[in-house]
Amino acid sequence: MNFWIIVSVMTIVICLIAFYPLLTKRTQSLGVKRNSLNKAFYFERLKEVEREANEGVIDDPEKTKLELQQSLLDDIPEHAETTVNPQSHVGKIWFAVLLLAVGIIGTTAYVSVGSWQAGTMIDMTHKKLAYFYERIKDEDTNPLSEQELNQFAMALRVELQEKPNDAKGWFMLGQIGMAKDDGQLALESYEKASKLDPQNLQYKGSYAQVLMFSQDQTDKDKGKAVLKEILRQDHTNLDALSLLAFSSFEEEDYKMAAMTWGMMLKLIPEGEPRRATVEKSINMAMSMLKAQENQPAPATPEKN
Structure with a gap:
């Protein structure tokens, strides 16, 4: 509701700025206009009288000037006639029409492409979390299909905004x-879960993996450190031992890899x-270790 009130106020302010001339009353004083014309005519005619007097065309220039003054006075009305431009009323109507048009166009555009649709979609997806x-x-x-995974992730994100301490979430x-092959999302989420529930x-284990x-x-x-924490809590954790053994093998520490797998072998029941x-x-x-040990040592340069 507050959003629509703010939008309405802003629309009115913008229209007032843009279409303000339509609201102003444009008045004209017909008397003033006529007086200005008469004065201009009088002064122009006065110059002609002086010029004609100098040329000897007019015998009595003073009498002619008096006649001009009398003509000017006779033409000035007793009361100035003022008329209101009839377009002022039409301007108000146009302002109302334009204001309504701007409001309709803006609302239609927002309804078509506004963020409310995304918000509604997110709310609908969030309600499907239990499903x-x-x-x-x-x-x-x-x-789950890829689309369902995306919707599930979106619903969970909304839920975790409301319940940020939900380790299970x-x-x-x-x-x-992991299902979406989004390693960054998996890493950040597992890290958050393991910090919220360190036991x-x-x-x-998922975070370490x-x-x-x-x-x-x-x-x-960092993963090795997490695996060691797991083994301190549970030295029989096969997944942690397997990851450490694989890491040692990858780093060509074959002796440590063999020892770690040997510890695993003692924990796995017969027949599995x-x-x-x-x-x-x-x-x-062991084979890689033996080959590593049988490699000749690098030759050292002889001293002169």
Whole structure:
């Protein structure tokens, strides 16, 4: 309501500035106009009389001047006639018409392309948040489309503006970021969730995973620090151990990688398929370590 009041006032002010001449009463004094003409004629005729007197055309110039003065006095009315321009009333009508036109055009333009449509769409999407939470329960068999993911993210953003301390909501937004391949959204959301609920190892693990797969070494170092925090809270956390082992292998620290995978192997029960993968990783790390140790040392220059 306040928005429309402000817009109305601004429209009236702008129209007053632009169309003010239409509101002014333009009056004319017919008597003044006629008097000015008579005076101009009198002075012009007076010059002619003087010129004719000098030339000897007029015998009695004084009498002629008196006649001119008398003629001027006879032509001046007793009361000045004033008339109001009839267009002043029409000007007011035009002002009202233009004001109405400006208001209609401005309102139509705002209704067509104004931000209220975006606001209405966001509100409608926000109301579907509960539907999206139910919808993701069938994600394995019926995954969300890209459009649904975008709407889910928008609804969650609106919700988190109202509830900025909702760690679960921030974690879910991070999950959506991962589904959309939006690494920045996932990173920021997981970080927020892990800070709001530092005891939740799932939040920390997801945050560390995004950091570890970053191309920035600073992010990787931060990810390692988060993984170590997780292992201090739970030294049996297989996901954290797996990420640390992979990081060590990537950095060619094959001994540390093999040791970390060895710790994982002790924690995985017999018969689980994951044991075979870890065993292969250990064998690969040991093989790379042996090849690294068998490499000849770089030759040193001889001293003269």
